[in-house]
Amino acid sequence: MGVSFDKVDGVIWSAGSKGPSLKFEIQPATNPTSEKERAARLVDPGFGRIFTDHMAVVRYNQAKGWHGARVESRANFPLDPAAAVLHYAQEIFEGLKAYTRDDGGVNLFRPDANARRFHNSAERMAMAPLPEPVFIEAVEQLVRIDRAWIPGGEGSLYLRPFMIASEVFLGVKPSAEYIFAVIASPVGSYFKGGPAPVSIWVSENYTRAAIGGTGAVKCGGNYAASLRAQAEAIDHGCDQVVFLDAVERRYIEELGGMNVFFVFDDGSLLTPPLGTILPGITRDSIIALAKDSGTRVREEVYTIDQWRADAASGKLKEAFACGTAAVISPIGKVCSASGDFLISGGAAGPVAMGLRRKLVDIQYGRAADPHNWIRKVL
Numbered sequence: 001m002g003v004s005f006d007k008v009d010g011v012i013w014s015a016g017s018k019g020p021s022l023k024f025e026i027q028p029a030t031n032p033t034s035e036k037e038r039a040a041r042l043v044d045p046g047f048g049r050i051f052t053d054h055m056a057v058v059r060y061n062q063a064k065g066w067h068g069a070r071v072e073s074r075a076n077f078p079l080d081p082a083a084a085v086l087h088y089a090q091e092i093f094e095g096l097k098a099y100t101r102d103d104g105g106v107n108l109f110r111p112d113a114n115a116r117r118f119h120n121s122a123e124r125m126a127m128a129p130l131p132e133p134v135f136i137e138a139v140e141q142l143v144r145i146d147r148a149w150i151p152g153g154e155g156s157l158y159l160r161p162f163m164i165a166s167e168v169f170l171g172v173k174p175s176a177e178y179i180f181a182v183i184a185s186p187v188g189s190y191f192k193g194g195p196a197p198v199s200i201w202v203s204e205n206y207t208r209a210a211i212g213g214t215g216a217v218k219c220g221g222n223y224a225a226s227l228r229a230q231a232e233a234i235d236h237g238c239d240q241v242v243f244l245d246a247v248e249r250r251y252i253e254e255l256g257g258m259n260v261f262f263v264f265d266d267g268s269l270l271t272p273p274l275g276t277i278l279p280g281i282t283r284d285s286i287i288a289l290a291k292d293s294g295t296r297v298r299e300e301v302y303t304i305d306q307w308r309a310d311a312a313s314g315k316l317k318e319a320f321a322c323g324t325a326a327v328i329s330p331i332g333k334v335c336s337a338s339g340d341f342l343i344s345g346g347a348a349g350p351v352a353m354g355l356r357r358k359l360v361d362i363q364y365g366r367a368a369d370p371h372n373w374i375r376k377v378l
Ligand SMILES: Cc1ncc(COP(=O)(O)O)c(C=O)c1O
Pocket: 095, 254, 255, 256, 257, 258, 259, 278, 279, 280, 281, 282, 283, 322, 323, 324, 325
């Protein structure tokens, strides 16, 4: 049962982002990790180095559309050396988490938002857009079969859906074939002993995204291009890099893998507007939660000079970064070629910590879910 796509000017498009789902064939691993070994790996899983026993895979070609949906043993992909992704980086991905509730069930947080963003990423990268229900079904099936891998406590199961261009052809054009897959990695609490403030380096040599580019989508190339700037941040003793806009080189955009918020003395929040930044799902959720409690939230441009001046005058009370992996990280120190400055004396602030607690409580099912963000998988 394939999903039909049409071709317009050689670019594959879908009639609608919703579309039907596919029936997944479930083939459990014949030699899964033993319970003892799994328990040992879950003691201190860290981030992104330990993987579960299975993966979900769906394939696309022009004749069959999306087809061959399976959940199977996690294994290498046989990939021809001329596969398009290896040459022209036609690749997109997502990141979301499954959380264990106190009653033993399992929550996904806003998987529909990830499915939509993945769809948008595919369109921008001229890839076959995956119907959103197929994305969600693949994620849910993988969580169900690998549920024993979800760590307890403040841990979670990080899910990594991705799509690669697999056509064997060296011409520069949209691939005619794709592989969509989801893998899963148990992760511990991002911060042991509570969120520690991060220091960030303002990149003046490198930019991340320009208008008309790919900054607003989650394609691998964006991250490859950010690594040099991140290495520069580390060289300067900082944890993360923050990028400025590519035109005037003064407006704050975002970190390499997180959006950013500013908290002012009147209690209001400011975050850079969408356009060249990734539309973070955590960002969107924080805006909604802040507005729920009557906080004014502006999505407006903010310059690095203003940031420095507001930190010095005391007008700026806090700054924090946000994303799926760490939820909210307070920013304690900002460093740049023209000098360093501290925020909230370098400590975690109450607004960042309060929003973090609210969001985490919803994710783990410990608090009411007024926006219907939670999808119970089990
Ligand atoms: C560049 C970038 N910005 C922001 C985010 C935060 O997005 P989300 O809250 O959806 O995880 C991420 C992480 O996915 C990212 O890679």
